[in-house]
Amino acid sequence: MRFIFRKKKQSSTLNDFKVHILGSAAAVPTLTRNASGQLLLCNNRLILLDCGEGTQLQLRKFNLPIQRINTILISHLHGDHFYGLPGLLSTMSLLGRTAGIKIFGPSSLQIILDAMFNASQTHPSFPYEFIAIKTSEKEVIFEDAGVKISAFPLQHRIETYGFSIEEKWQRFSLDMNRVLDAGLTKEHLKLLATGTSFRLNDGRWIEATYYTKPKPNPRIYSYCSDTKPFSQLPSYLLGTTTLYHESTFLHNLKNRANDTFHSTAKDAAVLAQKIQVKKLLLGHFSSRYDDISLFESEAQTIIPEVYAVRDGDCFSVV
Numbered sequence: 001m002r003f004i005f006r007k008k009k010q011s012s013t014l015n016d017f018k019v020h021i022l023g024s025a026a027a028v029p030t031l032t033r034n035a036s037g038q039l040l041l042c043n044n045r046l047i048l049l050d051c052g053e054g055t056q057l058q059l060r061k062f063n064l065p066i067q068r069i070n071t072i073l074i075s076h077l078h079g080d081h082f083y084g085l086p087g088l089l090s091t092m093s094l095l096g097r098t099a100g101i102k103i104f105g106p107s108s109l110q111i112i113l114d115a116m117f118n119a120s121q122t123h124p125s126f127p128y129e130f131i132a133i134k135t136s137e138k139e140v141i142f143e144d145a146g147v148k149i150s151a152f153p154l155q156h157r158i159e160t161y162g163f164s165i166e167e168k169w170q171r172f173s174l175d176m177n178r179v180l181d182a183g184l185t186k187e188h189l190k191l192l193a194t195g196t197s198f199r200l201n202d203g204r205w206i207e208a209t210y211y212t213k214p215k216p217n218p219r220i221y222s223y224c225s226d227t228k229p230f231s232q233l234p235s236y237l238l239g240t241t242t243l244y245h246e247s248t249f250l251h252n253l254k255n256r257a258n259d260t261f262h263s264t265a266k267d268a269a270v271l272a273q274k275i276q277v278k279k280l281l282l283g284h285f286s287s288r289y290d291d292i293s294l295f296e297s298e299a300q301t302i303i304p305e306v307y308a309v310r311d312g313d314c315f316s317v318v
Contacts, residue, residue, distance in 0.1 A: 017042045017167055017219050017317040019244070021283065021309045022058040023050075026248045026262075027080050028287040034058050034311050035080040036284060038244070039069070040221060042167050042317075043146030048072045049163065049223050055084035056091050062312050067097055071142065073149070074105030075225035076160035082109065086116045093124040100127040104141055104151070106159050107132035133161050138236045143168075152236040154227035156261045164222040164240065167317075172212035179211055221317045224268075226284065228261045234274050242317040243268075243277045244309075246284035247295050269299035269306065278318045280306040 018041050023034035035052025039059065046069045048055075059066050066088070074082050082105070092101075103109070110130045117124070133141060138152040146168055154160040171193045179189065188206065191198055197208045222240040226248075227233070237243065245268035249257045257264050265282055272280040280303055282295050289295075292308040299306040307315065 016044075017221070019221060019242075019281075019315050019317060020062060020064055021281075021311055021313040021315075022055055022062070022064075023052050024283040024285060024292075024309045024311055025052075025080070026246075026284045026286045027078070029054070029080070030287050032311065033285065033287075035084070036225065037084065038223070039064055040165060042165055042221075045144075045147050046070060047147075047149070047165060050075055050081045050225060051083075051085040051088055052080045053083040056088045058311065059088075066092060067095060067099075070099070070101055071149070072101065072103045072105075073151075073163050073223075074103070074109055075154070075162065075223070076156060076158055077106055077108055077112070078156075078158065078226065081225060082112075085109075086113060089113075089124060089128065090122055093122070093126065097124075097126045100129065102129050102131060102142065104131045104133055104149075106161070107134065135161075138164075154224060154233075155230045156226040156228070160226055162222065162224045162227070162236070164220055164237070166220045166239075167218050169215050169218060172208070172215060175211055175213055182206065182211070184211075219317050226262060228258060229263060229267045229271065234271060237271070237275050237277075240275055240277050242279040242281065242315070243272050243275070244281040244283060245271065247282040247299070247308075248284050248286050250289070250294060250298055265295040265298040265308075266302065269302035272299075272306075273303045277303075278305060279315070281309050281315060282306065283309045 020039040022037035025033035029035045034054050036050040037052050037055040038049040040047040048069050133151050138150050141151045142149040148166045150164045151161045154162050172195055192208050192211050195208050199205050219241045220239050221242050222237050224245040247265040247268045248262040249264050251264040251266040285292055295308040
């Protein structure tokens with residue numbers, strides 16, 4: 001497993017935000033590239049982005065927690081993006097899962113899951129809630145205390161959606177010099193970390209804004225699966241700090257990309273530069289390519305921080 005972090009590990013007062021690459025292949029997987037799938041960790045939420053065939057094996061191979069996944073986002077109903085879902089849900093049930101799970105995707109996915117479970121007489125041991133996505137603009141589809149998830153339409157051969165996952169900061173970073181000078185206890189620090197002001201027994205008023213550092217802008221991870229470039233896409237991605245974008249082809253096959261409603265590495269880099277992302281991840285590589293470093297080289301002529309992902313990679317979201 002290749003860990004690629006741009007910065008040193010953050011202190012425990014900040015929230016962990018990283019993505020594990022489970023599959024980086026396009027429609028046809030190879031011996032080294034599985035079908036599409038990513039596991040995102042944000043504020044202790046585990047979110048599965050697409051679930052191509054073999055995803056549950058990739059989760060096991062990379063020692064990632066299957067049963068802690070609480071949200072699944074399916075971009076579209078081409079097989080390399082969802083054929084692994086019925087098997088994953090079945091395995092969760094066989095392992096005794098009882099916690100519920102939310103699944104978001106195109107409306108026909110509910111029909112497919114019902115048909116497969118009915119035909120195989122599979123009865124999951126846990127409740128799952130399916131929420132159909134149907135939007136022609138960017139729309140928030142889920143929000144809690146830790147994350148906000150939005151969906152937006154992409155342009156592919158069938159109904160397809162991209163996703164943005166935004167962290168919601170739950171803790172403030174403390175100004176330790178001021179905290180130590182004030183002689184505060186651990187319980188006081190917990191209150192300050194939540195932004196709470198309070199009065200001490202000796203009458204002193206402890207103002208949270210004085211003892212904490214300003215909250216940084218939230219990090220946003222955006223996932224663009226199969227799509228051709230189109231004019232509205234940059235507006236859907238504004239604020240994105242780390243972008244994953246499919247790059248099925250190199251730019252010398254731009255005509256092929258257009259015909260199949262896909263993108264090239266150069267297309268992805270131009271988009272990333274336009275919206276000023278800090279990091280660009282490329283994936284969904286056609287099986288015709290053995291050397292994916294070519295994708296990095298093509299994109300790096302436009303944006304410096306770019307990675308052609310490999311199965312097993314783990315990236316921090318910056």
